[in-house]
Amino acid sequence: MSVSLTVMTFNLHDDQAEDSPNSWEKRKDLCISVISSYSPTILCTQQGVKTQLDYLQQCLPGYSQLGISRRGSQDSLDEHCTIFYDKEKVELLEDGTFWLSESPSVPGSMSWGAAVPWIEPPGFSLQIVNTNMDEFSPRARRRSALLTWQHIASLPPSLPVLYCGGFNTLKESTTGRFLLGRSSEHGVVGDMRDTWPNAQVRKNVSLIHTYHDFKGDKQGALEFFKLILRALCLCWDRQTQDLHVDWILFRAEHNEGVAMNVFIHISCKSVNCTAAKTGEGAELKVKVNKLTSTKTQLPYSYYSLPYCPPDHIVDSAENLGEVLRGDRIENSPYVFQMREPQQCKILCRITLNEKTAKEFKEKIDDDYRVNMILDNLPLVVPIPRFDQENAVVYQHGFQSKDQKHFIHNHLTFTVKFHKDSQSNLARIVGFEVKPFSIKHDYDGQWKNENTRLTTCDPHARRAVTSSESPQVIEDKKDVIFTYDVAFEESEVKWAFRWDTYLLMADDQIHWFSIVNSLMIVLFLSGMVAMIMLRTLYRDISKYNQLETQEEAREETGWKLVHGDVFRPPANSDLLCVYAGTGVQFFGMILVTMMFAALGFLSPSNRGGLMTAMLLLWVFMGLFAGYASARLYKMFKGTEWKKITLKTAFIFPATIFAVFFFLNALIWGEKSSGAVPFGTMFALVFLWFGISVPLVFAGSYIGFKKPGIEDPVKTNKIPRQIPEQAWYMNPAFSILIGGVLPFGAVFIELFFILTSIWLHQFYYIFGFLFIVFVILIVTCAEITIVLCYFQLCSEDYLWWWRSYLTSGSSAIYLFLYAAFYFFTKLDITKPVSGILYFGYMLIASYAFFVLTGTIGFYACFWFTRLIYSSVKID
Secondary structure (H helix, E strand, O other): OOEEEEEEEEEOOOOOHHHHHHOHHHHHHHHHHHHHHHOOOEEEEEEEOHHHHHHHHHHOOOEEEEOOEOOEOOOOOOOEEEEEEEOOOOEEEEEEEEEOOOOOOOOOOOOOEEEEEEEEOOOOOEEEEEEEOOOOOHHHHHHHHHHHHHHHHOOOOOOOEEEEEEOOOOOOOHHHHHHOOOOEEOOEEOOOEEHHHHOOOOEOOOOOEOOOOOOOOOOOHHHHHHHHHHHHHOOOOOOOOOEOOEEEEEEOHHHOOEEEEEEEEEOOOOOOOOEOOEOOOOEEEEEEEEEEOOOOOOOEOHHHOOOOOOOOOOEOOOOHHHHHHOOOOEEEEEEEEOOEOEEEEEEEEEEOOHHHHHHHHHHHHOOOEEEEEEOOEEOEEEEEOOOOOOOEEEEEOEEOOOOOOEOOOEEEEEEEEEEOOOOOOEEEEEEEEEEEOOOOOEOOOOOOOOOOEOOOEOOOOEOOOOOOOOOEOOOOOEEEEEEEEEEEEOOOOHHHOOOOOOOOOOHHHHHHHHHHHHHHHHHHHHHHHHHHHHHHHHHHHHHHOOOOHHHHHOOOHHHHHOOOOOOOOOOHHHHHHHHHHHHHHHHHHHHHHHHHHOOOOOOOOOOHHHHHHHHHHHHOHHHHHHHHHHHHHHOOOOOHHHHHHHHHHHHHHHHHHHHHHHHHHHHHOOOOOOOOHHHHHHHHHHHHHHHHHHHHHHHHHHHHOOOOOOOOOOOOOOOOOOOOOHHHOHHHHHHHHOHHHHHHHHHHHHHHHHHHHOOOOOOOHHHHHHHHHHHHHHHHHHHHHHHHHHHHOOOOOOHHHHHHHHHOHHHHHHHHHHHHHHHHOOOOOHHHHHHHHHHHHHHHHHHHHHHHHHHHHHHHHHHHHHHOOOOOO
16 A cells, blocks of 8 residues: 655754844744645654744644653753654554663663654554754764664564654765665664655755755855765765755665655755645745846846845855856745636836836847746746747747837746646646736726736736737836736656757757768768778888898888987977866866766756866866876976976966956946856865865876886987978968867857857757767877878977867867857847957867867877887887
8 A cells, every 4th residue: 555645854953042143033934834835744853842842833733743852751941852743644553762872761861862653644554763863973873873773673674664853964974874774883784765866756956955054055165165075976966965964764665655745854054945746735936047148148137127026035055057157046026826827916016217217128128038947947938830830949038029118027927737646746847938018007096916907807807918008118117017827737747847948949950960970070080090000001011121221221201200209399398288288178078078978967957067067177187287297207307396386277377367357347247147256266266275286196196107118219419300391381280180170079069159158958968978079089080190191201390289280170169159159149249249259269278278188199199109110220
């Protein structure tokens, strides 16, 4: 038999002196609101004192409670571990208490305890264990977990058990690993499972910790980066990673019998919660995001315009990538009830003045769009596709645009949901809007939001269906904001709800272009590889068959320069720096591509891709230092600290200088895209605090290893390079060498630029990874071919030319970016143009370092291979 339960764990946190700004008196209504919004069948509370529990009981008359103080049943002042249960759905059979100590039956033997009731819904039995572990001693937590597990293990295996509480430790700790069956404690192994990753649906998936120290989502820079680093250590998956210190664990035979509808982890110092399915009438809160425009590329916060604000504007926690993207996610007064339609709901009335009217007009002229979010889904406007019947594409956000300045002041929302076949619960799978501009009229005097409109009246069933009398933006004009909400059942399952958002209008062209590019580049690569293998094999055979002294003296081609080919180049230090930086870039891109192709960096996780790339860049500093030091030692360098400092600072400092200049321009425009000081400090901390030490560590390891030995000896006196043919001129061959690598990526580059500058989702990371592999092969092959021709013409200065040959593809990338700017974008403001070319200059510079390094190491491997394959006296 399957029984549906809703279980919540809630750390109430008794009043303490240091909590004065966040005392229980100021928190109690919020606690009741959170609990009531989810209506749990079972509510496990920790660290609550009797006055708090009495208040909960008063506000939750449908619940009964059980549990005593940790000092014993006679004490009423100390903390309790209390369980509330819905007395209409649950019947208490018996209850008991034991203390997590060496004397479990002695009340107050330690400063933490656990209540163990048996609760039985009609026709089904299970056991609830509620605990609160010591927050200071890891040893006490391990022994407490062992004691509790020994009790749970003594129960019949067929009896489901829920283990709730404040564990005061992470799932990856020794205590967590023991309870989850991944490590032993005194020879015993637990067998519990965490409800959070096992829930079919999760709400507020961005919440990955439950202790906030009364900050909500507003974490300081240090706490933010500690959180990100921990998240990285848990393999990126935000659905399974767990930085909670409050858990709900369960044990059920064959994982059957109890269907958990809602699992909520909540801490006394947190205002967030996580949940799964939504019942009818549950509150749905719409969040607003930045205002965006493809004409200016300057985002602004939603409330930079005088839209209707809520009573208190609360910022949501943005990750590092979201902040750099300019996302500013805030609450809004748009509040729905699940599956309860609303018509002509008045939001507010504002009176425009000259300043606010001008602000609206400027944003309308610049094609700004309003972005909203519901249940992590972006608001979209469905647009019919003329090439396919009953098909639509989604435009992200809505905008006001016409020859006159009209504002969309009436929004008709459509919330699509997928209903659970086994319950009355549903999951949100779509969030659409149809915006209208309408000049609202009303009879009599304006009173408040309950004023009856004549243009939109739910009582008279008069709905807004067109914009026949639009609302004009003018000074001293009143604007009334209204909205409708309709709910539509959908066959789309929750797991596939993002699929419709990721469909592209030109998908057939996209797929054809990708396949066409792959076929052309693969064909060219095969031809180049075949020619090189045959020609090189013939050369090596010819040189190894030279027997007479006369034949040896008449040797020509690439063998003739064997005494100079490994002579260190000019500016060898700089080459070492760029090679190390390229290795750092290559590692970052490779790992990011792999995670993205495997689905770990979903578009639903806003800013996740950029955050991952920045953090990977920092950690790849280890390989940058190692690569530059190894090459430097091969060039007989001795001052490894000097080359390390150059590797750690030359490229990042150049990028940071350009970025700081562009950020100053954005800040001057008062855009939300300007990176705040705290985030800027965090970036500098990542650079100096993590990346630089890792570069030094890598350099130290690389320099301590034995140097790379050349396969042939280098002459003391360099030979003269003969005059070269015009087609072997360095500038010409370098520019020719960059064509093929750029040809491998330019079609995919179009879609990447479109996703960045036209605010669309890019999601085909599998194809992008294939294109990246082809880029690697192409860079390596074209560099080897041109290097071979260069050596055959007795020009041994191949070091820098090999780097620049494939790296020159960055020139074509920047030229293509300029072509894209003038043909695809409608940017008119000088600041926006500077931002575009500034960011594309950074991208091209990074592409130069990446492709140049690939070509250099391919040529380095090739020259060592061929000169170690022939007999040289």
